[in-house]
Amino acid sequence: MTAYQDLSDHFGRIAAVSDALGILQWDNDVMMPVGASARRGESLAALNVLRHGMTTDPRLGDLIASAEADTGLGVWERANLREIRRIWTVETALPADLVAASARAVAACEMAWRQARAASDFPALLPRLAEVLRLQREIAVAKGERLGLSPYDALLNDYEPGGRSADIDLLFDDLAAFLPGFTAEVMERQARRPADPPLEGPFPVETQRALGLRMMAALGFDFTRGRLDVSTHPFCGGADDDVRITTRYDEADFASALMGVLHETGHALYEQGRPAAWMAQPVGRARGMSIHESQSLLMEMQACRSAAFLAFAAPVLREAFGRSGPAWEAEALRRRFTRVAPGFIRVEADEVTYPAHVILRYRIEKALIADQMPLSELPAAWNAGMAALLGIVPPNDRLGCLQDVHWPSGGWGYFPTYTLGAMTAAQLFDAARQADPGIMEAIAGGDFGPLVGWLRTHVHGLGSLYETPELLTRATGRPLDASVFKAHLHRRYLDEA
Amino acid sequence: MTAYQDLSDHFGRIAAVSDALGILQWDNDVMMPVGASARRGESLAALNVLRHGMTTDPRLGDLIASAEADTGLGVWERANLREIRRIWTVETALPADLVAASARAVAACEMAWRQARAASDFPALLPRLAEVLRLQREIAVAKGERLGLSPYDALLNDYEPGGRSADIDLLFDDLAAFLPGFTAEVMERQARRPADPPLEGPFPVETQRALGLRMMAALGFDFTRGRLDVSTHPFCGGADDDVRITTRYDEADFASALMGVLHETGHALYEQGRPAAWMAQPVGRARGMSIHESQSLLMEMQACRSAAFLAFAAPVLREAFGRSGPAWEAEALRRRFTRVAPGFIRVEADEVTYPAHVILRYRIEKALIADQMPLSELPAAWNAGMAALLGIVPPNDRLGCLQDVHWPSGGWGYFPTYTLGAMTAAQLFDAARQADPGIMEAIAGGDFGPLVGWLRTHVHGLGSLYETPELLTRATGRPLDASVFKAHLHRRYLDEA
Numbered sequence: 001m002t003a004y005q006d007l008s009d010h011f012g013r014i015a016a017v018s019d020a021l022g023i024l025q026w027d028n029d030v031m032m033p034v035g036a037s038a039r040r041g042e043s044l045a046a047l048n049v050l051r052h053g054m055t056t057d058p059r060l061g062d063l064i065a066s067a068e069a070d071t072g073l074g075v076w077e078r079a080n081l082r083e084i085r086r087i088w089t090v091e092t093a094l095p096a097d098l099v100a101a102s103a104r105a106v107a108a109c110e111m112a113w114r115q116a117r118a119a120s121d122f123p124a125l126l127p128r129l130a131e132v133l134r135l136q137r138e139i140a141v142a143k144g145e146r147l148g149l150s151p152y153d154a155l156l157n158d159y160e161p162g163g164r165s166a167d168i169d170l171l172f173d174d175l176a177a178f179l180p181g182f183t184a185e186v187m188e189r190q191a192r193r194p195a196d197p198p199l200e201g202p203f204p205v206e207t208q209r210a211l212g213l214r215m216m217a218a219l220g221f222d223f224t225r226g227r228l229d230v231s232t233h234p235f236c237g238g239a240d241d242d243v244r245i246t247t248r249y250d251e252a253d254f255a256s257a258l259m260g261v262l263h264e265t266g267h268a269l270y271e272q273g274r275p276a277a278w279m280a281q282p283v284g285r286a287r288g289m290s291i292h293e294s295q296s297l298l299m300e301m302q303a304c305r306s307a308a309f310l311a312f313a314a315p316v317l318r319e320a321f322g323r324s325g326p327a328w329e330a331e332a333l334r335r336r337f338t339r340v341a342p343g344f345i346r347v348e349a350d351e352v353t354y355p356a357h358v359i360l361r362y363r364i365e366k367a368l369i370a371d372q373m374p375l376s377e378l379p380a381a382w383n384a385g386m387a388a389l390l391g392i393v394p395p396n397d398r399l400g401c402l403q404d405v406h407w408p409s410g411g412w413g414y415f416p417t418y419t420l421g422a423m424t425a426a427q428l429f430d431a432a433r434q435a436d437p438g439i440m441e442a443i444a445g446g447d448f449g450p451l452v453g454w455l456r457t458h459v460h461g462l463g464s465l466y467e468t469p470e471l472l473t474r475a476t477g478r479p480l481d482a483s484v485f486k487a488h489l490h491r492r493y494l495d496e497a
Numbered sequence: 498m499t500a501y502q503d504l505s506d507h508f509g510r511i512a513a514v515s516d517a518l519g520i521l522q523w524d525n526d527v528m529m530p531v532g533a534s535a536r537r538g539e540s541l542a543a544l545n546v547l548r549h550g551m552t553t554d555p556r557l558g559d560l561i562a563s564a565e566a567d568t569g570l571g572v573w574e575r576a577n578l579r580e581i582r583r584i585w586t587v588e589t590a591l592p593a594d595l596v597a598a599s600a601r602a603v604a605a606c607e608m609a610w611r612q613a614r615a616a617s618d619f620p621a622l623l624p625r626l627a628e629v630l631r632l633q634r635e636i637a638v639a640k641g642e643r644l645g646l647s648p649y650d651a652l653l654n655d656y657e658p659g660g661r662s663a664d665i666d667l668l669f670d671d672l673a674a675f676l677p678g679f680t681a682e683v684m685e686r687q688a689r690r691p692a693d694p695p696l697e698g699p700f701p702v703e704t705q706r707a708l709g710l711r712m713m714a715a716l717g718f719d720f721t722r723g724r725l726d727v728s729t730h731p732f733c734g735g736a737d738d739d740v741r742i743t744t745r746y747d748e749a750d751f752a753s754a755l756m757g758v759l760h761e762t763g764h765a766l767y768e769q770g771r772p773a774a775w776m777a778q779p780v781g782r783a784r785g786m787s788i789h790e791s792q793s794l795l796m797e798m799q800a801c802r803s804a805a806f807l808a809f810a811a812p813v814l815r816e817a818f819g820r821s822g823p824a825w826e827a828e829a830l831r832r833r834f835t836r837v838a839p840g841f842i843r844v845e846a847d848e849v850t851y852p853a854h855v856i857l858r859y860r861i862e863k864a865l866i867a868d869q870m871p872l873s874e875l876p877a878a879w880n881a882g883m884a885a886l887l888g889i890v891p892p893n894d895r896l897g898c899l900q901d902v903h904w905p906s907g908g909w910g911y912f913p914t915y916t917l918g919a920m921t922a923a924q925l926f927d928a929a930r931q932a933d934p935g936i937m938e939a940i941a942g943g944d945f946g947p948l949v950g951w952l953r954t955h956v957h958g959l960g961s962l963y964e965t966p967e968l969l970t971r972a973t974g975r976p977l978d979a980s981v982f983k984a985h986l987h988r989r990y991l992d993e994a
Contacts, residue, residue: 016543019536020521027520031528035721036739039516039777043736046513050547224532239540242533280536 003066004073007084008281010057015280017051019239026244029231041107045100052099055091064088076283079465083282086161093146094139102135106410113408114232120398122379129408130375133368136412140369152369155413159289160420162467165366168416172359174482175419176389183352186340186493193497196335197327203254211254211320212247212261215313219265219299220452222272233405234260234347236267236296240279243271254321255337256348259300266299267292269452273460284463287471289414290480291459293421294428301351301422302429302488303451305337307496308444316446338492342390344399351422352489356389361404361415369412424472426485428459431476500563501574504581505778507551507560512777514548516736523741526728538604542597549596552588561585573780576962580779583658590643591636599632603907610905611729617895619876626905627872630865633909637866649866652910656786657917659964662863665913668920669856671979673886680849683837683990690994693832694824700751708751708817709744709758712810716762716796717949719769730902731757731844733764733793737776740768751818752834753845756797763796764789766949770957781960784968786911787977788956790918791925798848798919799926799985800948802834804993805941813943835989839887841896848919849986853886858901858912866909921969923982925956928973 001009021044028040064085067073073081109128116125140151147154156163212228226238231246238244245264247257270286278284286292303309307330314330317323326332340350346357364381367373373381382401383393394400406414432454433439442450458475465471469479498506518541525537561582564570570578606625613622637648644651653660709725723735728743735741742761744754767783775781783789800806804827811827814820823829837847843854861878864870870878879898880890891897903911929951930936939947955972962968966976 012539013543016536016539017547019540020517020544023521023524023540024517027524031724033721033723033739035719036736039513039736039738042509042513042777043517043520046510047517047544050514222532224530226530227528239533239536241536242530280539
């Protein structure tokens with residue numbers, strides 16, 4: 001057996017443990033009875049320790065060096081080896097007890113967060129969150145030292161390999177300067193047009209679920225390798241060949257679940273479209289979180305809030321809910337699904353105000369990781385940032401700094417990828433339409449085949465073969481910038497509004 | 498840290514991995530999309546290998562010896578140490594690659610079995626099942642050499658620690674001699690009484706599920722630490738503090754799902770009642786499969802087919818299904834639920850003919866493990882055994898040797914525990930009623946508290962503190978024999994019929 005084959009087998013076994021963790025985490029959020037949480041925390045911690053032990057196996061350093069000297073490897077093998085070295089470098093930066101302590105702190109903090117959010121009680125969460133943050137800083141410092149990165153960039157690197165906050169600062173400062181004036185102009189424009197009549201509920205959960213399944217099928221979701229379920233916080237998770245998305249239903253408003261399903265289906269199509277031959281190898285993984293989020297936003301925002309999609313969807317919605325009238329016409333639905341209004345909740349935000357939510361969180365988490373702000377000041381900093389970026393202040397912390405699971409669950413350095421994803425989505429969708437002008441017409445007929453086919457070739461099927469900038473340059477002709485995203489917003493919300 | 502504490506921590510981590518396996522197996526049978534089975538097989542195999550590595554850690558031999566020399570241990574610690582040595586002795590008998598090969602063969606065979614059963618196609622299963630059997634024999638020989646047991650007894654020992662086929666032969670030969678004549682007498686008696694009118698369906702699945710949940714609550718199931726779901730083959734599984742039972746619904750017949758739920762709830766009450774302080778340690782585990790099955794049969798057969806329970810259940814059933822009339826009176830339901838008739842399917846068998854199904858399987862699997870019969874002759878041997886023991890021959894293998902998942906899933910040596918459990922159930926229930934004469938009256942009022950309280954004290958809360966014969970002797974005053982079971986059958990099916 002060559003060194004490369006030995007490594008490949010080893011990382012295949014690591015993938016099998018990661019798959020187990022994916023299903024256990026899904027079960028934790030979707031199925032688990034409440035009294036099992038303590039023992040489940042032990043199980044997740046134990047498997048994380050075992051996986052960490054596998055990725056830091058003392059044999060790996062020499063094996064990687066030997067494989068790198070192997071001149072017989074193909075392009076995929078060499079890229080796989082590059083990803084293996086990346087993982088090994090990051091993982092060997094952390095002692096096993098730090099990994100286990102972080103997993104336990106996160107499990108406890110997530111439980112506390114559920115109660116604290118319900119009660120809008122930030123002080124109740126503070127000690128648990130401080131412990132998570134303390135451990136995240138330890139992790140950030142250890143990884144940063146190993147990788148030659150600042151602590152924040154070391155965390156960002158886990159979600160966005162190669163990403164740097166210096167670059168993000170430039171992109172986000174650009175958006176932060178553009179959006180307030182643009183948002184005001186859009187809202188002024190929308191205020192002048194007559195209000196559409198309301199979409200009157202109730203919309204039964206079972207009907208919404210059937211509609212979601214129908215739309216997932218239209219987009220190309222493979223139900224032999226995935227599921228749709230319910231959880232408090234929607235996500236796309238599961239395992240290889242077992243991609244599980246979740247949503248939550250509101251009988252008074254079908255749109256949030258429907259758009260959520262379309263969003264998570266975008267993530268799921270990426271996971272289901274990864275290269276089958278490399279599914280369980282590092283090079284077969286999704287490239288990073290900004291590309292991942294680009295796939296969900298490309299579906300939800302770019303494709304499914306378009307006039308073309310709503311021409312297809314309007315009669316489906318009317319039939320599903322047994323409704324009719326002017327509010328249910330395609331153009332009225334398009335206006336509704338592109339309505340802009342600053343709000344408190346990130347996951348309910350429209351695509352124009354969404355970046356402000358992300359920029360707020362990005363700036364705060366950078367300051368917290370750099371220890372430039374006490375955690376106890378989080379609510380005040382949050383509210384000040386909301387006032388500055390969106391012109392509104394949440395009346396309580398449930399609608400403010402307690403709304404997201406990311407920080408309690410240890411997901412620091414993740415938030416910027418949402419807006420990097422939005423910009424990437426605009427750039428990819430634009431390139432796809434230029435490459436295949438029939439894409440929008442097909443979508444208007446309920447056929448996502450041409451769009452998904454282009455994505456399979458230029459994104460999904462490539463896994464982690466290329467670094468993110470190269471992936472984007474090959475697909476769109478240039479690295480990421482904000483111009484296509486801004487042009488998209490201008491066209492949709494001013495030119496075509 | 499003492500050697501004992503070190504061991505205790507180590508086996509706590511092993512329990513966390515076992516819990517993960519329990520949830521993954523549940524998910525495999527209840528939730529998983531069909532296309533995920535290959536990758537899931539990899540995950541289960543990987544975790545089994547990791548767990549095997551933990552139970553065979555080279556440090557353990559010395560640690561166990563050091564702990565055994567520790568004179569400061571209490572009675573629970575000493576019993577825990579005895580169980581740890583038992584596990585370590587068995588596990589170190591097997592090389593890791595044999596464990597992994599068996600897990601993979603089982604995963605493949607289970608999938609093949611599902612198709613082969615549906616198509617009644619034994620030849621299609623034969624190669625996969627032969628591979629499972631070949632690996633089971635290897636396992637049996639390796640364990641038997643280590644433990645000084647015959648190969649079959651070495652497999653039996655996994656499910657029934659200390660159990661010996663020589664003892665089972667005596668008990669089963671006794672039953673095999675008693676039952677045919679007794680069954681004929683019961684059937685003759687039942688043939689003379691007028692037929693009850695049918696229980697007319699349909700019985701909607703949702704109503705059946707609600708009824709099952711209500712009965713689980715009446716028996717004392719803790720829903721904060723467990724669930725009820727649907728699977729093809731009902732089981733009780735899951736993890737510590739997360740006990741998950743399954744059933745399957747037939748809209749034409751509510752009784753099979755209801756009785757199945759009562760049966761699995763008996764298993765679940767045992768799991769939920771294990772000693773909390775020792776939950777994740779070997780001494781806190783269920784004692785063995787005959788005691789486990791005794792808990793399900795004590796609920797389903799002893800308690801819930803009694804006149805007392807049906808006096809409580811009859812009005813609940815009438816209300817749930819909106820039915821009335823003579824067929825729905827308690828005594829008519831009691832007659833229906835104690836009807837005896839030889840049939841092809843074990844899981845549908847009544848308590849009088851059930852042992853014949855078990856004796857058949859026990860004799861066949863003993864012969865197969867001992868290599869005294871070619872696997873290709875299984876259908877013929879099965880049909881000959883059915884003719885001899887029950888006087889009927891299945892028309893196809895779907896109703897014959899393909900009906901059970903046990904052999905395809907690697908559960909060799911398990912079958913005898915069903916009938917050992919039936920005898921144990923009779924002996925325990927008899928002792929409980931003698932100790933607390935109010936038990937039946939409470940059940941007639943829908944209150945299982947007195948019965949479950951006795952079981953908590955004498956069975957559930959003891960975990961694996963005592964070996965099986967001592968547990969039974971402490972609870973009932975004597976080791977297991979068939980006399981109480983036979984007296985129970987005589988009373989229910991002849992004296993009170």
